[in-house]
Amino acid sequence: MISENHIILSNAQINQKIKRIAYQIYESNSEEKEVVIAGIVGNGYAFSKKIAKVLTQISTLKVTLCEVVIDKKNPLLPVTTSLSVEHYMNKPLVLVDDVLNSGTTLIYGIKHFLAVPLKRFKTAVLVNRNHKKYPVKADFKGISLSTSIKEHVQVAFTGTEAIAYLM
Structure with a gap:
């Protein structure tokens, strides 16, 4: 059971963040016919x-x-996607993850897509923790949160419900 004082974002708040991020993605791609939304395996x-x-x-x-498969325990392993390169080549693409912690997962996802000519490349996260060890940023973010390095942010997606909490 999650204590009320550990909840960062409720389901309603997450839905508001999702809507706002979707509008921001639309605004930055309003001249386009198509956009690829590439989510990192799991919560992303x-x-x-x-x-x-x-x-x-x-x-x-x-x-x-598009689902982006990255081995989070060993990110040096090859990154794969559910779509072939031809499906996202020369198109705008948004790489999505739930929480930006150190930036490791996002940077290896970015590295994969740098080998492909894209029309535009952006990143989106629900929670940006500000503990980056790589020079990576979220173009679209639900919330920026300063936490101690020992604290962990967890997002739980279950069916139509979602919650973000601090552990």
């Missing part, structure tokens, strides 16, 4: 599906979902 992909759903509701953009 769950978060990207929610963004893609709202983006489809609020815009005329064709939204293509």
Whole structure:
């Protein structure tokens, strides 16, 4: 059971953040016909599906979902995607993860997409913790949170519900 005082974002607040991020993505891609939303395996992909759903509701953009598979314990292993390179080449792409901690996962995801010519490349996270060890930033973020290095932010996506909390 999660204590009320450890909750960072409630389900309603997360849904507001998702809607705001979707509008920001639409604004930065309003001249485009299609945008690729690439979610990092696990919660990043769950978060990207929610963004893609709202983006489809609020815009005329064709939204293509892509799952990015990164071994978080060994990020030097090759990164793979659920789409072939041809599906996102020369298109705007947004790389999505739930929490930006040290930046390790995001930087290895970015490295993968740097080998592909893209029209535009942005990143989106629900929670930005400000403990980066790599020069990576979130272009779209739900909330920036200064925490101690010992604290952990966890996001739980279960069906239609989501919650972010501090551990």
